[in-house]
Amino acid sequence: MDSEISNNPAFQEVLNTLEIDRKKIASTYSVCYTVFGIAALVIVGGLIVGAATVAIILSLIPIIVGIVMLFQIDGDAQKYKIAYKNNVVATALKKINESLTFVPQSGLSEGEFISSDLFTTEPDRYKTQDLITGIVDKTSFSFAEVHAEYKTETQTKNGTRTEWHTIFKGIIFVADFNKNFSVSTVIRPKSFGNTVGAWFSKNIFSFGNTEIVQLENTDFDNQFVTYSRNQIEARYILTPAMMERILNLNSKSDETISISFISSKMYIAFPLSNNYFEAPIHTSLLVPDLLTDDLSIVQFMHDIVHELDLNTRIWGKE
Structure with missing residues (x-):
């Protein structure tokens, strides 16, 4: 955590207050886990000695106690999580x-x-959650966590089995590109292959005149495939400097990014497995690295504007 933030008395007071709430919530959860564990042991013991019915009846007492405790603490836990985001994360972002x-x-x-x-x-x-918006010089941007899924249904002899599959999980970054594009240009990973649910515009399959754009950067073409219905506009967007910047940005991402230019915006999809900005329950708030990961991902997104030189206005919106 930034020392200027952590040394701020008002901020530290917020953390101290929330730490008291966290300890209460964590303690209650621990008691609940213990109670449920006792219930499980009672049932297992009853099965071993051949008194399953009695064991199940006896286990109902700790189970009911545990459920009541969880219900009572749930409201406090939700308030704590909201307060953490509003009073801790939001304050730290201003730095x-x-x-x-x-x-x-x-x-x-x-x-x-x-x-x-x-x-x-x-x-x-x-x-979707945790929307962050901001402006860097002339460029407005936003990003948020997204988890999108589609379902498949299979008929079995026992009925219908529904399975959920991830389309995308991670962060979507959106920035003003200062031009109204006449068509969409989409850049996808070369390794896309035929993977179901990967990131690629359905419009590419919908229009017969969509073409692969051959660019003059071998490294870029080895990493990505670029599609557009307007070859000239695609090359106008993907200047040699822009392709180098995208390659550099991609090298800093854990997984290959995907990009589209549509209307007057640039969209970048960053696949990530972590959920950010979540309040810890079972670990202390009073640690120096509390916000390290959260602030790192925000700084990374914030710096995209400079990384891709989006403040250089080579176009005016039509």
Whole structure:
């Protein structure tokens, strides 16, 4: 955590107050786990000695106690998590950029997720949270965590089995590109292959005149495949400098990114397995590395504007 933040008395007071709440919640959860463990041992013991019915009846007491405790503490846990995001994370973000705003309950709308032209499959289940917006010089941007899934249903002799499959889980970054593109240009990983549910615009399959754009950067073409219905505009966007910047950005990401340019926006999909900005329950808030991972990912997203030189206005919006 930034020393300027951690040494701030008001911020430290917030952490101290939340730490008291955290300990209470963690203690209650621990008691509940213990109670449920006792119930399980009673049932197992009853099965061993041949008194399963008696064991199940006896186990109902700790089970009911545990459920009641969980129900009672759930409201406190939710308040604690919200307070952590609003009072700890949101405050810390201001040290990166004063313009950053954090809206935990909001995210990237499902409509924009679909219209970003990055994904083959429309989601049957869609979750998004932790929207962060800001401005770097002339460029406005936003990003949010997204988890989109589609379902398949298989008929079995016991009925219908539903399975959920991930379309995308990670962060979607959106930035103003200062030009209204006439068509969409999509850049996807070369390793995309035929993977179901990977990131690639369905529009690419919908229009017969969509073509692979051959670019003059061998490293870029080895890493990505670029599609567009306007070869000239695609090359106008993907200048030699822009391709080098995208390659550099991709090298800093754990997994290969995917990008689209549509309307007047740039969308970048970063697949990630971690959930960020979540309040710890079973570990202390009063540790120096409390916000290290969270601030690192925000700084990374924030720096994309400079990384891709989005403040250089080579176009005006039409």
